[in-house]
Amino acid sequence: MTLAAVMRTLDGPLTVEEIDLNPTGPGQVRVRLAAAGVCHSDLSLANGTLRQPLPAVLGHEGAGVVTEVGEGVTSVRPGDHVVLNWSPPCRACWFCDHGEPYLCAHADDARAVPFATSAGTPVYAGLGTGAFASETVVGAHACIPVPPDIPLAEAALLGCAVLTGVGAVTNAARVRPGETVAVIGLGGVGLAAIQGARIAGASEIIAVDPSPAKEPLARSLGATHFVPPHAGLPKEIRTLTGGLGADHAIECVGRGETIRAAWSSTRRGGTATVVGLGSAQDPVTFNALEVAFFARRIVGCMYGNTDPAVDVPILLEHYRAGRLNLAALVTDEVDLSGIGEAFTRMRSGQGARTLVRFQSPAA
Template sequence: MQTIRAAVCHDFGAPLEIEEVRLAAPGAGEVEVTLEAVAVCHSDISYADGAWGGVLPAVYGHEAAGRVTALGPGVARLSEGDRVVVTLIRPCGHCPACASSRPTICENPPDGAEGPLATRDGGALFHAMACGAFAEKVVVGAAQVVPIPEDMPAESACLLGCGVITGVGAAVYAAGLRPGQDAVVIGAGGVGLNAIQGARLAGARRIVAVDRTEEKLADARAFGATDTVLADDAAPWRAAKAALGRGADAAIVTVGAAAAYETAPRYLAPGGRVVMVGMPHSGDAAGYEPVLFAATGQGMIGSKMGDVVIARDIPWMIDLYEQGRLELDGLVSRRWPFEEINAAIADTRAGGARRNVLVF
């Protein structure tokens, strides 16, 4: 085992502590990646707050990019020196979900307690989200990484590991938007801006962004929203329907707030669907009248990581980025030294950042 630095969560809700930890060499089918950048995602913060339970101590972080520096046995499609984006999607390749091209809901997720990390003295250290990317290096499955161009900025590339694929995929795959249809995107943060981009790429006629601040709505317009509505208005769904001239074919909820889910069906046209992306805390609940869904042919569907297949979809998105059709660079709010991770987390909590990125 080698020694690296990582930001460790010892207590839920407490600042992360940068310390030396042990990292095992890659095993069969695994690669070691020396990281260049890792983004701060709200999911990392929720996990570190204990919102969904979990095991401590742990290393979070799951939206990263870097360079392959070691290969485990049996890895054939990658070479040392390759630059890659690292994702948390680690498919087993043989369960019913993987066999039907839905690796984001693989039925055999890895056990983080059996991961490659250990404390400096050899104690247990949870490898969270199959990544543990708040660290100088990671060891992950070869299927979790996708090559990126040599000249692509790491701070932009790392966003393809989660926020971009989640938002774009929610619009393109989960919502199944078709040219001429209409979308409402609730929440104009990092994932919401990418859902807006996905709706635009899918050919949506109108895209209404809903958020609580004018600053976020200005971001939404810059990323392709045709109309914007303040969420704190008395009945924002009425303003959205007025802008559309009808209800939406898809209302994509990208914020982890039960209240947003409670009102989302109000934005829909008959036959429309709510796409559930944002993740409220465990125990939070929203209520509905089932008869309204039945009578209008509406529905609700969960979307995990945009329902993407990374080997197919990340190269597609990189191509769009290189053509200027998918904005990545503008998603980066600020670059922070890894040592300032707690300040970057605090800034993300404040709600104004598109994405804060830690650089090594």
């Protein structure tokens, strides 16, 4: 039995209850969670923007301790500390063979398979991980080992927000020293992107968010300017960048209007990198003249275009060197019963990351 926050209806409440985990099968690993971040993608799964079989245990940004391994697992052992990877590559498909493991054709194979039962009803794991539970069962390839001296509560953020935000800057946008960067949307991903831009050596980092309460945190992480979104945002960003526009705009909201604003905020020849996952019913439009005239690029970014097995160790180097502040991204902490409140804060744009802490020696 494990304690979990279960969602039974679309956009319905999450109820804390005991569920029965399936046995740890061949190639699988059982993990006792220490902490899990509450991500906007969890909200998108809850409200139907992203598909999710129900009933489900959401949560995909987690870290914990391996308690059991199935037959054939050699990559981790009981007692190992791990970060969960919600998009584990198969290492064999076309995308994996061509250096794009973040687009793996089989990354979501486990998402349609129940990982637990409750009163005889199958329960599915959100994004294949089910991190809003005291324990979960995942594939061994979904476990990224981390050294035992790294606090698991902070390591959990590596599983999505930090990999995505820093990866958007370094892997997708490929920001170079001296370039200017605008980051639109300052949730956990956007604040990680600010840190990524600072680490990359950006000369100006313009943070964009409607909440003035986020300005001190954004500046402490590397932002040189803070502006609210408004109709004249592209013009203001051009003013802040010598009349040119930003070399890069990192869009972390996932709305048509903010994607369009990111595009318009970049200089001629600049790049807008879209990180936010939006709705299929929310279009973005460009006229036929501006696409060629401005010679801008718009780049999609999935999971920071990362390979977590490669990028997590790099992020840990930055963390140990003091270049990456993980603790600062956490603005609220709750137990399982507080996830609904975390969703409410996300809807209203409050705070950065809410962290679910589990009462466990792993914490």
